[in-house]
Amino acid sequence: MNLQADVCIVGGGPAGILLGHLLAKNGVSTIIIERSAGVNRQFRGEHINAETESILKEHKLFEKIEELGLLKMKKVEYFAGKNIVNSITPGAHEDHVGIHVPQTHLLNAIIHDSEGNKNFQLLFSTTVKELIQDDKGFYTGVKAIRDREEIHISSKVTIGADGRYSTVRKLAKIPTIEMTHGYDVLWAKIPAPVGWEPSTRMVLVNGHQLALFTQTGGLIQIGWNIAEGSFPKLRKGSLQPFLEPLVESFPELEESVNEHLRTWNDFVCLKVQSSRSETWVEDGLVLIGDAAHTMTPTGAIGINCGMKDAHVLAPILTQALIENNISAEQLKLFEMNRKNEIKTQQIMQLKQETSISEKFAYK
Numbered sequence: 001m002n003l004q005a006d007v008c009i010v011g012g013g014p015a016g017i018l019l020g021h022l023l024a025k026n027g028v029s030t031i032i033i034e035r036s037a038g039v040n041r042q043f044r045g046e047h048i049n050a051e052t053e054s055i056l057k058e059h060k061l062f063e064k065i066e067e068l069g070l071l072k073m074k075k076v077e078y079f080a081g082k083n084i085v086n087s088i089t090p091g092a093h094e095d096h097v098g099i100h101v102p103q104t105h106l107l108n109a110i111i112h113d114s115e116g117n118k119n120f121q122l123l124f125s126t127t128v129k130e131l132i133q134d135d136k137g138f139y140t141g142v143k144a145i146r147d148r149e150e151i152h153i154s155s156k157v158t159i160g161a162d163g164r165y166s167t168v169r170k171l172a173k174i175p176t177i178e179m180t181h182g183y184d185v186l187w188a189k190i191p192a193p194v195g196w197e198p199s200t201r202m203v204l205v206n207g208h209q210l211a212l213f214t215q216t217g218g219l220i221q222i223g224w225n226i227a228e229g230s231f232p233k234l235r236k237g238s239l240q241p242f243l244e245p246l247v248e249s250f251p252e253l254e255e256s257v258n259e260h261l262r263t264w265n266d267f268v269c270l271k272v273q274s275s276r277s278e279t280w281v282e283d284g285l286v287l288i289g290d291a292a293h294t295m296t297p298t299g300a301i302g303i304n305c306g307m308k309d310a311h312v313l314a315p316i317l318t319q320a321l322i323e324n325n326i327s328a329e330q331l332k333l334f335e336m337n338r339k340n341e342i343k344t345q346q347i348m349q350l351k352q353e354t355s356i357s358e359k360f361a362y363k
Helices: 014-025 050-058 062-068 103-114 167-171 240-249 251-260 302-322 328-354
Strands: 002-010 030-033 075-080 083-088 120-123 126-133 139-146 149-160 176-180 183-191 199-205 208-215 219-227 268-270 273-277 285-287
Touching (some): 002 014, 002 139, 014 030, 014 103, 014 120, 014 302, 030 139, 030 149, 050 062, 050 302, 062 103, 103 120, 126 167, 149 167, 149 302, 167 285, 208 240, 219 240, 240 251, 273 328, 302 328
Parallel strands (some): 002 030, 002 149, 075 199, 149 285
Antiparallel strands (some): 075 083, 126 139, 139 149, 176 273, 183 219, 199 208, 208 219
């Protein structure tokens, strides 16, 4: 099968779907390919900040997502054991300090809003296998597999929005600087007890950090910081001692913890690293989101960075296509716009991680 579009986006996560939506609205024919069978897959980064909220409102998407369901956080609290030592509450004229948005709701709302736009096409269960280049080295599309059938997609620009292990980045042989942070994170979800207020709670227990994020659907997502590479050894031991600091800090969670966290198989281990690709653009090719720059879980900013990439890139790419100039030099406008901010945010994440105890100082 042969398909053609102005832009082919590899990766149907928040950054890729938002970019496809914005390009299609600008009259740019866009095909998004996503290897998963649909949007109902598991995600971890689902909290958006005020800037992303503003972007979604600017593009008249926020209310559509809100109709499907989201949850506004009433406060961020820092606990030393059972004691609250610091608290952040909404400022003047604000009603929250962050929002939990299930990515299924976010993606479904944007996809639904794109339905009927002839410039928007989304192909699930489609995996990129090869990048196509012309004799001048410009990227001119991809070869992919869908339902065991090979698909050739010809495009003027190829976008790698396919995450931290980006196939597009690897196929384009773009080097990446990776930075480890000395810790990994174990994630798990449990039902919230009655009366649990929507909030983000950071806990410091015996020098170890826990993070509790209230989610829609009456759930709490919990993250445990563990030493880098320690999970294989940790899971050989008893689970109960590992859970004790959580239950000691929040006794009201004991019943839910005991019922839903019974074995180590109830946890997902995330290898924590940050990265920056040495370049985000080539002739006819752009990397966005985690494919260009992986963020750590600190501050829950990963999804926000990726969606801002899409917001910034859409008008730049639209103009480049109008001018028929999709060279790396032209596309570099996007990288120049975003790279310093991403670098600054990664430095801030590192500082937050190394000075975490300061946040737990009594105020």
